[in-house]
Amino acid sequence: METISEPWSAERVRALAPDASSVKAGEGLARPAKWSGTGCSERAVWGLCQGSGLRQTSERAPYQTTVELAGPSYRCSCPSRKFPCKHALGLLLIWSAGSLAAASEPDWVSDWLAVRASRAERPAGGRRAGGAVADPDAARQRAERRAERVAGGVAELNAWLTDRVRRGFAGFEQQGWTELSLLAARMVDAQAPGLAGSLRRAAGTVGRGHGWPSQLLEELALIQLVASAHDRLADLPPALAETVRSRIGWTVETARVLAEGERVTDDWLILGRVVELDERLTTRRLWLRGRTSGRTALLLSFAPAGQTLDPLPGLPGRTITATLAFYPGAGALRALLTDADEPTSSSAPAVTADSPESASAAVHGEAGGAAGRPDGMSVAAALASYAEGLAADPWLERIPVLLADVRPARHGDGWAAVDPQGDGLPLIAYADPWPLISVSAGAPVTVAAEWSRGGLRPMTCWDGDRVVALS
Numbered sequence: 001m002e003t004i005s006e007p008w009s010a011e012r013v014r015a016l017a018p019d020a021s022s023v024k025a026g027e028g029l030a031r032p033a034k035w036s037g038t039g040c041s042e043r044a045v046w047g048l049c050q051g052s053g054l055r056q057t058s059e060r061a062p063y064q065t066t067v068e069l070a071g072p073s074y075r076c077s078c079p080s081r082k083f084p085c086k087h088a089l090g091l092l093l094i095w096s097a098g099s100l101a102a103a104s105e106p107d108w109v110s111d112w113l114a115v116r117a118s119r120a121e122r123p124a125g126g127r128r129a130g131g132a133v134a135d136p137d138a139a140r141q142r143a144e145r146r147a148e149r150v151a152g153g154v155a156e157l158n159a160w161l162t163d164r165v166r167r168g169f170a171g172f173e174q175q176g177w178t179e180l181s182l183l184a185a186r187m188v189d190a191q192a193p194g195l196a197g198s199l200r201r202a203a204g205t206v207g208r209g210h211g212w213p214s215q216l217l218e219e220l221a222l223i224q225l226v227a228s229a230h231d232r233l234a235d236l237p238p239a240l241a242e243t244v245r246s247r248i249g250w251t252v253e254t255a256r257v258l259a260e261g262e263r264v265t266d267d268w269l270i271l272g273r274v275v276e277l278d279e280r281l282t283t284r285r286l287w288l289r290g291r292t293s294g295r296t297a298l299l300l301s302f303a304p305a306g307q308t309l310d311p312l313p314g315l316p317g318r319t320i321t322a323t324l325a326f327y328p329g330a331g332a333l334r335a336l337l338t339d340a341d342e343p344t345s346s347s348a349p350a351v352t353a354d355s356p357e358s359a360s361a362a363v364h365g366e367a368g369g370a371a372g373r374p375d376g377m378s379v380a381a382a383l384a385s386y387a388e389g390l391a392a393d394p395w396l397e398r399i400p401v402l403l404a405d406v407r408p409a410r411h412g413d414g415w416a417a418v419d420p421q422g423d424g425l426p427l428i429a430y431a432d433p434w435p436l437i438s439v440s441a442g443a444p445v446t447v448a449a450e451w452s453r454g455g456l457r458p459m460t461c462w463d464g465d466r467v468v469a470l471s
Contacts, residue, residue, distance in 0.1 A: 010093055022084075029089070041103070046109045195223065198223050230244055243395070266292050266295070270317065373464065401449055411426050428455030
C-alpha cells in the first residue's frame with residue numbers, strides 16, 4: 001500500500017483532540033474496516049465512515065470526513081460540535097499508522113479545498129479593492145454549484161417532512177433527537193447552514209417538558225415554510241426572497257450592504273445589548289431606535305471564543321448620531337454602522353470589550369440626550385409591533401420593545417412586566433428578574449427588552465433620569 005512519506009505521529013494526532021473522551025472515541029474509529037473511500041494526498045486525508053446512530057443505517061449516506069493538513073482544518077458531515085470530531089481523529093490515526101493509500105482527491109474533497117484556497121488567496125468576500133469580484137466566472141460557478149446542493153438538500157428535507165408527518169410522531173421522543181441531528185448534518189453538507197440550525201433547534205425541543213410536542217411542531221412548521229418558500233423564490237417579492245435566502249443560510253457580503261443597502265442617518269438611542277457565549281463563538285446584539293425615523297436597527301458583532309468583540313459605539317441609554325446601512329430583506333432590522341459621532345451626552349468611559357462580567361447590572365448615570373427617559377409603549381402596542389414584524393418576516397425570532405411604566409410582578413412560577421392597563425409580558429425562563437426588581441422596587445419604570453416566543457428578556461431600565469443596564 002502506497003502511503004505519503006511523512007504521516008504525523010499518533011501522539012501529535014491525540015494532542016489535537018478537544019478532550020479525553022474524543023481521544024477514546026477516535027481510537028475506536030481508527031480501524032480501516034470501519035471506513036470506505038479513504039485516501040490521502042499532499043494536501044489532505046479523507047474517508048467515508050458509516051455512523052452508529054439509530055437512524056444512520058446503510059440506507060443513509062455515510063459521514064464525509066476531510067482533514068486539510070496545512071491548517072489543520074476539519075470538515076465532517078456528522079452532527080458533532082467538537083473540532084476535530086471523533087471521525088477526523090480516527091481518520092488521522094489510521095493515516096499515522098501508514099494505512100491510507102495515496103489517491104486522487106474526490107470532488108467533495110477537492111471542492112472544499114478549492115474554496116478554502118480561494119478564501120486564503122483573495123480579500124474578504126473574494127473582492128478586489130473597490131468591491132470588484134476578483135474572478136467573476138469562478139464566483140458564478142461556485143454560486144451555481146452551491147445552489148444545486150442547496151436545492152438537493154431542500155428536496156431531501158421536504159421528503160423527510162412529508163414522510164414523517166405521514167408516519168406520525170408516536171415514539172419520536174426515543175429517536176427524534178438523533179433523527180433531526182442527522183438531518184441537520186445533511187443540510188450542512190448541502191451548504192444550507194440556516195436550515196441546519198433550525199433543525200438543531202427543533203431537536204432541542206424533543207422530550208423536554210410536557211409541552212414539547214407542540215414546540216416541536218411549531219419549529220417544524222417554520223422549517224417547512226422556509227423550505228416551501230425556497231421552491232418559489234422566483235415568485236416572491238424581492239425583499240421576502242432575500243429573507244428566505246438568509247434563512248436558508250446564504251450570507252450577504254458586507255461590501256454589498258455598504259454599496260446597495262438602504263442608508264438612514266439619525267440620532268440613534270442605544271436601547272440595550274445582549275451578549276451570548278458558547279464554546280465556539282461570542283455574539284453581541286446591540287439594538288438601536290432612530291429618534292426621527294422611528295426605525296429599529298440591530299448591530300451584530302461576533303468573535304471567536306476567548307477573543308474580544310468590537311468596541312461598542314456607546315453605552316445603553318446613550319444617543320449617537322450615525323448613518324446605518326441596512327441589510328436587504330423583508331422588515332429589515334440588521335444594519336451596519338457606517339459612521340458615528342460621539343454619544344450626544346455621556347461622561348462614562350468608553351467600553352472596548354464585552355466579558356461575562358458585563359452581564360451584571362450597572363448604573364450608567366443620566367440618560368443620554370436632553371429627553372431623559374425615552375417614550376415607551378404599552379404591552380398591547382408591543383404585541384401589535386411584533387405581529388407586524390411577523391407579517392413581514394414569518395421567521396422573525398425577536399424584536400426590541402420599549403415598555404412604558406411597567407412593574408415586575410409574579411406570574412405563575414416566574415415574573416412578568418405589567419403595564420398600567422394590567423397587561424403583561426412574561427419574562428423568559430432564564431432571565432434573572434432581580435436586577436429589574438431592585439431598580440423598580442415596585443414603582444413604574446421604562447424597560448427596553450427583547451421579546452420573542454420564549455418571553456421577555458430585559459436589557460435596559462430607566463428610572464427617572466437614571467439608566468441601568470440589566471444585561
